[in-house]
Amino acid sequence: MTPTQTIEIHPSTEVPPVIQLPQPGRIFADRHARFAALSQQHSLSDWLAYLGRLTQAQHDIALTLDTLAPPPPDAVERARQHGMPPLAALSYPRPANWTDIARRLAEKMAKGAPEAMHAPLAALGAMTVTELDAIADALLDGRIDPDALPETTIVAAALQTIWTALAARLDVKTLAIPDPSELCPCCGSLPVASILKTSAQINNLRYLHCSLCNTEWNVPRATCTACNTDRDVNYRQIDGDDGSVRAECCDHCKSYLKIMAQEKNPGVDPVADDLATLALDLLVDEAGYSRSGPNLLLLGGAG
The missing domain is CATH 3.90.1670.10 (FdhE-like domain)
Structure with missing residues (x-):
């Protein structure tokens, strides 16, 4: 008779993290794969597939942003002491080349885009830095121009890509859950x-x-x-x-x-x-x- 074996299950002794920083090398690639799966036999399949292509473009660009400089430690500490996020979306300076990233996204999306998107994507590529900054400022302040929705989506994707790369370079030990707790501890967004x-x-x-x-x-x-x-x-x-x-x-x-x-x-x-x-x-x-x-x-x- 085979002796009875007792299998002991030990719960993890690790303390679950309070904050998890993003991984730019995989977050957008995983999202692209999810969009691809969701677009199968969905009533909004074309739109979901388009957004899947957009997240793939975000992934491609995110891989080039590994040298993006995070805020200096003293600035992060000041933000922590004042209960503020170190990458506050409305006040943290955007990288000087952020508009180039938006244009690169538009250029990538123009290939194979639905006909209705051709004009907006071309228009974004021709916008000045001032015009793109105005769209970004309005977006981050919750003010959306109904006449520029496709362009705003590309600007949003560019800012997402940049802020994800910035957040990934923070030291999670320097962060704290803000009050109110529904705001992101890194950038203060909802x-x-x-x-x-x-x-x-x-x-x-x-x-x-x-x-x-x-x-x-x-x-x-x-x-x-x-x-x-x-x-x-x-x-x-x-x-x-x-x-x-x-x-x-x-x-x-x-x-x-x-x-x-x-x-x-x-x-x-x-x-x-x-x-x-x-x-x-x-x-x-x-x-x-x-x-x-x-x-x-x-x-x-x-x-």
């Missing part, structure tokens, strides 16, 4: 969504995902990420879906933000899966809730 992560080190902890620099930071579950209440939160999803993407809705402030579960679908991406579930936005919007964080790639619309 989150695009939250994600329940599963790994050997992280077991279903909830992280907010920055809409600009792709940093993630831990916040308690079942808490409104806009007003911090834990009493009036409910969850909604499209009937028949697998539950990997739900809307976390707050009856106190009437806001919502999507929450995604890796346990349900390991491949979920906060940006791509958000854009592939616009029907959920319509559902909760009709129920009287307003979205609390932006998706910068949604600015060009879905049609």
